[in-house]
Amino acid sequence: MKYLSVFTLLLASVYASAQPVRSTAVPAKAKTYTTLQVPGRAEFCKIDVNGKSVLPSGRYVTPAGQTLRISNDPFGLAIAPNGQKAVSLHDGVLTVFNLASLQATRIPDYAGKIPPALKAGSFLGVAFAPDNRTAYLSNGDKGRVLVFDTEQLRTIDSISLDGDGYTDSFTSDLLLNGNELLVLDRANFRMVRIDLATKRIRTSIPTGRQPFGLAISPDRKLAFVANVGLYAYPKVPGVTKTNKDTMALKFPPYAAHTKESAEGVEVEGRRIPGLGSPLADEAMSVWTVDLSTNKVVYKAKTGVQIGEMIEEAEVVGGSSPNSVVVGSRYAYVSNATNDNISILDYKPASRTAKRLVGTISLKVDPKLDRYRGLMPFGMALTKDQKTLYVALLALNAVAVVDVSTRKVTGLIPTGWGPTRVALSPDEKTVYVVSARGHGAGPNGGATFVKPPQGTYIGDIQLGTFQAVPVPDAAQLVTYTKQVLANTYETVTLTDDGRNPLPVLPKTRQSPIKHIVYITKENRTYDEVFGQLKTGDGDSTLARFGEGVTIKTRVSTSRGTSGRTTDKPIDSVRVTGADIMPNHLRVARQFAFSDNFYCDSDASIHGHHWMLGTIPNEWVEANAASEGRFDMDSKAPGRRFPKASGAIDPEDYNEIGGLWEAFERNKISMYNFGQVNEFAGNIEEWTTTQFGAAQSVVFPMPKAVYPHTSRDFAGYNTNVPDQYRMEQFEREFTAKWIKGKEKMPQFVTMQIPNDHGAGPRPDFAYPYLHSYMADNDLAVGRVLHFLSRTKYWKNMLVIITEDDPQGGVDHIDAHRSVLLMAGPYVKRNYVSHTHANFGSVLKTMYNILGVPYVNQYDQTASLLQDFFTDKPDYRPYEVVLPDGRVFDPQAAMKPYKKVFDWRKIQKGPEMDDRADQRAEHYRQQNGEY
Template identity: 75%
Template sequence: MKYSLLCCLFAFSLSALAQKTYTTLQVPSASRPGQNEFCLIDTSGKSVLPSGRYVTPAGQTIRITNDPFGLALAPNGAKAVTLHDGVMTLLNLTGPKPAATRVPDYAGKIPSPVRGGTFLGVAMAPDNRTAYLSNGDKGRVIVFDTETLRTTDTIDLNRDKGYTDSFTSDLLLNGNELLALDRANFRLVRIDLKTKKITASIPTGRQPFGLAISPDRKTVFVANVGLYSYPLVPGVTKANKDTMMLKFPAYGAHSKESREGVEIEGRKIPGLGDPLADEAMSVWLIDLASNKVTAKLKTGVQIGEMIEEAEVVGGSSPNSVVVGRRFAYVSNATNDNISIIDYKARKLAGIIPLKIDRNLDRYRGTTPFGLTLSNDEKTLYVALLAFNAVAVVDVPTRRVKGLIPTGWGPTRVALSPAGNGQPQKTLYVASARGYGAGPNGGAGFVKPPAGTYIGDIQLGTFQAIPVPDAPALAAYTRQVLNNTYRTVAVTDDPKNPLPPLPKVRKSPIKHIVYITKENRTYDEVLGQLQTGKGDSTLARFGTGVTLKTRISTTRGISGRTTDQPGDSIRVANADIMPNHIRMARQWAFSDNFYCDSDASIHGHHWMMGTIPNEWVEANAASEGRFDAFSKAPGRRFPKSSGGIDPEDYNEIGGLWESMERSKVSFYNFGQVNEFAGNYEEQYDTTFGTATPVVFPMPDAAFRHTSRNFAGYNTNIPDQFRMDQFEREFTAKWLGKNKQPLPQLITVMLPNDHGAGPRPTEGYPYLHSYMADNDLALGRMLHFLSRTPYWKDMLVIVTEDDPQGGVDHVDAHRSLLMLAGPYVKRGYVSHTHANFGSILKVIYNLLNVDYVNQYDATASLLQDFFIERRPGDKPDLRPYDAVLPDVRVFDPQEAMKPYKSHTFDWRKIQRGPEMDDRAEQRIEHYRQQGEQNP
């Protein structure tokens, strides 16, 4: 989307700004409200989220299990059921405040009705006690008695002949039958509840997700969120997959090759077809009398359209439908709008743009999800998954009347039943992450019943909100906007290398190296640093660490850190990640940075400028078995943890696409490499993985990604990756025939993710992976700081998510370190920062337009940078890497499996060679017409 300054905030245009000569310039800008605060949960006041936004849920709010993606009310309004991953919550709505019963309970007295996985489908029967629950990955429907808290029956979708590997998605009751979506087999299933027999299987579009029915019970609506049906790589079988899988994606998404296919190494790799096909991201209408599809409607904005000079790359992601007497309403998550369907005419009848604030409306970032419609059909309530609010839409005028504050990540909304001619009085809202996670370790921390893993300790919320009148809604709206951003005055001081906005002026920083790592919290790495807000007792990867492990005669060294009798190997006073500590002390780090993500499936989206949509969030919260060889096409569904799939793309993309639109050069080492069903073996070194299914990369990334850098794969040492990086960097951007260095380089160094101990391969402990990663980071800085580009370079280091550790401030708190000649020395930043803040640094330095609301409202991290005065020279001192404690990690041992690679510390210490001697030698003999001896 074409960038322009937040329109009502600025008193002059960007062109006028560019023409003006100034030393300082007062301009208003947007920032997070919690910019100077640490994350905090305050259920009676305001809670500060990792994004720096506040949450202040309206009405009566209680905490429930995380990720309630299913919600259903009993017809009499006395109870509600929410569905989570393997858990359901029964809510009593008859008291002054909702009361929750978790099934199963933490004490183990109430058994789980849904062992295995669940998805988002839940429905309540007219008897007000029987609940039907999606058993997701198991392909079943669970029938559950909410009075006795026992399962009474199960219905298997695989009973229908010809169908296997079903996956139960949304479901609803239609009199004496149950309608269920099978997202694995792309079908709607009709089940007779008296006989428990399947009476019909009706084809749908790809990955059917949302289900609704008209008031007259004649027409069913299916929202399909799938974009492509992904084929098996030709020639791949269960027996030969190790040799026949693709070692690198065949093409970029939405390209000519992805439409038509491509030949690779003598094999014709099939294409994915047209992203605008009827089966792709559409709403289908099905007539129940005939079991026929009567309409296939493409809602929202379509791929390939242009929006303010930006090409649309993300499908609309229609996900939820609510139906009135004439019109149906569909939430298009990617487009921040609602499509209107005149279903009797079987055609689209308009769009409701979810315009919520004139300062933010030019950017996407609300992600509409769950819907409910008032009985008089004059008001539509929309859960805004990425905006922590419910939008209240006036249907006759098709405008947003206001916003209601919710917990973090609202998923579903419902209205209480109307009775005795009275209007619906209460709005119910379920939110995935509630108030956030809070601390999950440290002095004084008490382990809650839910556990300490980030996905467990972070509870959801359930709200009961009296339907607001106009004054109350106006107050709520102000609260939501105040929770989301602040207008702040920014002084553009030319002495600071980081401009306050893109395209204001050029920065002396010309090149950015963006290094992303895996799964660590702040405290476990930097918690000992006295200049930061840390808890040294949690610094298990810091300095002076003692490791104890136990030997088993049958299983080898366990690698677990223990304090039990029988511990027989002891490493005392080890420095696990000395380069991280040295880098933090030498340059600048944040003690108030948070990952927006809980896990990798979210983190690799956020890091690359993509807001995870409802498809990503729902899949992350549910078990889902991938099977490349299944007869069910939906079992080859994308659920990547390190990549970004076509179903996930934001409207105009993320970091890659924004760089390309602005004609800013970039190159990628290892990002977006981990697709669903991939194989990660020790010798998959060209990309780190191999795939049996044809999944595309984002097209912009595909064209600018190294073909010889092992991305995520903890079987491969980070030292091997550094060898790959140094070789390619030297060949491309150093020496006689060098090309211009790209302005942005992204690099993945993943081994601090950790994995099981491999004592015979140089990894006797979990800590060994950390030491490997630490040395790689040290080598990266050592190498870069000795290149000619160092004089105008910035290095950014962060983690994709924090799920591997614990932290005494918040489970999302993680690492952010900056290095380079223009970064302050020995500095700690207390400014609240998140991934949006990192991206804002990149966009502002490289003069690239913001992509979404999280970029536009992120904290500005100018405090990290020096203020240069006339005549000042940047500090060009290089970084000197240090070796790890060989007792913890021996790089020589880790590199032994790779015969052509050795760990040469002396060569590493010398730094880069400006001319690649081997390459120049080959070129010399080529020019002489001789063979290389």
């Protein structure tokens, strides 16, 4: 309770200093509520390998047993038959463990003495041969199986999955079956059988879509394939590599899980094929293969199915069956989206007997169990088939399940994001690998020392390997308490009705009626706000702040061969430049956080988290592996979404995320530019209608599809943010100022150019900094515009980033930008409360009266310190960034548009006096 008491005192003092003096007596109408909040809500992120590490979520990790820090994102794990070695598989890297001494060898090593083994790409699959020396490795995107010698530490052979009419193979999971390998090819939707004597494929057996997990029965007669794919996505008719710029679809043709997506539609003068039913046998299912006949003998739809109802919420996400373990009669399937395990009887008494005979609901705590948020992934089954170990990707724990009672008996603490769990041959030790381990920590600053693995967020963030003695009952109780304490604390709060942010949803009305959620791309706190003296920043890292010197790297001379002979030097191009003055001005005038973290490493995670969707194992595994997209490939699995700025149907959580929550609760909403980026998109400077055009047919989430602007360019750094502002102001004015519609309660807007891109001097972007300045001016324009509308008096604007991968930070590589503005936001305030996307979502849900969706919303910190009950209606005044860095008129020139600064400063065209009078009385009459 130490942290809680310090936090409470801190909040009390901060809040008191910002408010008028009031009576200390609690008003009669005050009510007391119990909330769940993360234990690290008064702390900054930190790594303590011998104690508690504080994650970006504000949760702790305290891995049990002996722990090694290894390369990031281990998604494959195998133990040698004699129990002396283990191998973990990462993206292009593998780690070989000596289990007796618990030492790890990375291949390749950082010193360059051990050469690479994988030669780019890997994915899930790893298996040991009976000789305890040879390991078979998935070469992922390369479509090969590599044979690796764990003693010589080198690759000794390679087997291709291509051939016999199959191309573009992608190696997924694999296992050894006597003198053959069973290997999944997720690109061609098949399982192949490879003869190890000849290194040739014996046969190919069709599977469902995107085969992901593979297991075999103890008698080796049956194989089980878990398919995580939902749809097979067709190419847009008429699109070729030469005409895609003009023939690609300007907007997604339909929403997911609709009549249109099932049957197809007529769009843009073409018949766009449908995707079929999400309940098809090929979609998110487990197939049983008879190895004696090479026939699929049973197709099981495990978990909860799309379209079913759970507690008055429609299921929109498939179950995502990803891993299978098999006993003498039953197979167990982890359904990530549903937080449960399906039990499959593969030896039924008769052909008509029921095969799916039960479900193990992974209930871990009565306070959490109502919501999803565990994401079961890898599993291990004891030899007596009485105990099941399940890696809970999103809880940072391994669940211990009593198979006979079908109940969780306890939890074992792991690193951040456990992916695989295995047992030693004597079953005395549990081995666990976790994708993100203790977190990232700082990746820059005056005292920072660069580690050998690098400083990019995906490199500096190491995974973990744990060796945990199998706990007895008493130890398991202790471990379980630790996992839950790492996840949340129960906090009792008194709500006196004054703070605009209610303690819980649906407890009272907030004076805030409109929320504008602005998301940007890829920046850390220090590179934007490092100079702010009121926050914990490092000014030496503030490359996009005030008074910045812009340098470019140039060569000094060339020899007679034309090659550079001297080392490049830095050439100063601009000095004393204010790159993002509006960000700094908003931070100083309104409120910002110096303790906000993206849960994400990159966009492929970020656009999930910030829209209320926990990335599942499919997202995480794809993010950690190369995967070539090819719209023309004969392999249907090569047309997979791998969305970096959208959410794929394969990724939808059980009852969805933010969009679905608002739809269920009848919250009016509108979307400018979110969920627009899928694999294979065309993003040119002329692609301005939606920012991206589609070469392959990918649907949008059903809840947001009809509420999305058809004239706003989402992610596409070739389009100026100034162009987006013209689109936004034009549509906002037409719909909600001059039109008859009221502004929706919730509006999302993507302003992405702070992602940055290569210099484009011919398009007014001579430096990387030019993109930042363009983005900064757009942010300033949004607030300038909104604060001059009639809706401002009841508005909250939240501004943040989808991920922090573009920069460095002296606290943690995940620390990023969070700004809040509006009449009910404190002026000149910095929040030190630990915040993440869950905190932002909780803020929106509590204000708009929307129940929480998942455990991350439920347990996030409560950001009441940002707000005041004394509104200040003063508008924001936008300022121009340095014209030497970014010229907005030049950026708009290719579009033959004028950057009218005077018009921008004037603000939106306001209604006349009669309209204002009518609006006043509508509000007084309770209509608004």
